[in-house]
């Protein structure tokens with residue numbers, strides 16, 4: 503097959519991203535002229551000290567927030583030009599999310615939480631939900647509510663939810679930050695295994711240097727600037 507120039511474009515490309523916030527009366531730059539490029543299926547890690555701008559950068563890359571300047575392109579579309587509704591739709595179609603504090607819906611069961619992205623897209627797919635329940639080892643917990651689960655089980659539910667709609671990219675902000683060491687390792691191994699099986703790209707904000715061994719790309723951020 504002949505490749506065209508668009509074939510070689512990265513899945514996610516951010517150019518000259520900048521973001522500032524008001525801290526008291528002072529405008530403070532928290533992301534400064536940052537470029538990021540992530541290929542389809544790639545596993546990228548964002549590292550840096552507390553307060554360096556990791557979560558802010560992740561939010562900009564994922565279209566959860568607008569930059570002051572610069573552009574974010576996902577799969578040929580400029581996210582910074584989309585309205586909030588269009589962005590929400592794009593996130594629903596193409597992105598999966600995993601947060602430190604799980605963000606499960608408290609009144610829905612494990613199976614219903616996993617099914618949620620398919621249900622809001624009006625594309626219910628019980629077989630796909632079952633596949634993910636098996637993949638994260640929670641078939642025996644399908645009818646449990648989040649408060650009845652351990653932290654590790656809650657995060658495994660969140661992983662399944664992030665993957666269920668076959669996103670092109672998953673964004674994970676310190677996904678193991680609320681787990682003990684054993685659960686943290688299990689959840690991270692599972693996330694990487696599922697990411698490789700599904701071929702989705704993965705961007706993880708982490709403090710864990712061990713993760714860099716598995717990463718295709720390590721983005722190190724210091725005071726809002728990429729230093730690698």
Ligand SMILES: Nc1ncnc2c1ncn2[C@@H]1O[C@H](COP(=O)(O)OP(=O)(O)OP(=O)(O)O)[C@@H](O)[C@H]1O
Nearest residue numbers: 523524525532550551552553554555556557558559
């Ligand atoms: N909305 C906001 N208003 C004021 N300051 C903010 C806001 N969002 C972020 N900041 C500040 O910007 C800096 C970067 O924040 P960010 O959360 O991106 O850092 P981080 O590297 O993810 O930190 P951590 O590892 O502690 O989670 C911090 O100094 C933070 O206090």
